Amino acid sequence: MKKIQMVDLVSQYEKIKPEILKSIENVLDNATFINGPAVKSFQNNLEQYLNVKHVIPCANGTDALQIALMALGLEPGDEVITSDFTFAATVEVVKLLKLKPVLVDVDWNNFNISIAAIEKAITPKTKAIIPVHLFGQSADMESLMALAKKHNIALVEDTAQGIGAKYTFKNGETHFAGTIGEIGTTSFFPSKNLGGFGDGGAVFTNDDNLAKIMRSIVNHGMGERYYYDRVGVNSRLDSIQAAVLDIKLTHLDEYIASRQKAAAYYSDFFKDFENVETPVIEDYSTHVFHQYTLKIKGINQFEAQKYLNEKGIPAMIYYPVPLHSQKAYDADQYDDADFKNTNLLCHSVLSLPMHTELEEEQLRFICESLKKYLIK
């Protein structure tokens, strides 16, 4: 059996090596390293794939969030509501821009931001909400859109883990996660569902004015060449990354299907275990399984992780500590009792190996090994 990895980027690369090398060679031959045709091509292809008017590439997913918040023209002290159960990047940019992060609890079933908790947290100073499409499933965008409209709040969708997930509204309309709110953001970090060979990211919007502002922000705030309309940043996707991503985008649908197949194997195996909850797939969203995350009851998940590791099976705890109790994010301003679900999730979650190259033999071994631990 091939060695099991949390993410197997080598095997994935081997299958598309000639295409990738040709695409990179093209950039090298033309020495168009910055803002070259490869970037434009990838941008256009991603706009088409996502059915969104504007994709603006940038340097990474954290920058994408920062650029999105900068474009909304928020004032210091404005409140931004986001999820307590996410990667730190989401909340870090809020702090960096001198905005006030307001962390709220998540839904137990789908790990995404709780609509009821947001409703309680909204104040006249709330100017934006950042739902995170965690682990690859869209947040409840229809409810979020209704709330945002009612209170005149902007929605910035953190789609770093959810690219390719499709959200279906009650009227049957379907849109990709990240293209529904004012702005969507994503990351092309190598292990993400659409990953480059280094850092990369992008923002999405259907709003022409926001697109114009964000295009200027990523390029030092420039409007006309050497005329600066605003303070910006330097945040670019380099052409070699774009050349890689343009090829990988043509495989994204197969990659998602492979992840879904592995997830279905796990979920079928663990469906009748009393001490395990398998991921819930909501009717309103497809799940692209950036992570496959079990909830384990009555067993220390760090011990389970250790057991699996000893068997040669990587497993991860995403995330072990809720953001509201982290020193960097004003732990003292929060009431721990408001975070019933994140507190419990941090003691329950266990993410199993998830990538596009998992073989049935590996899946069986992972499942049988964990079973031995769970029912011993």
Ligand SMILES: *Cc1c(COP(=O)(O)O)cnc(C)c1O
């Ligand atoms: C990965 C990730 C980011 C940050 O992306 P980088 O490209 O690493 O900066 C932001 N939010 C979430 C939810 C992520 O998973």
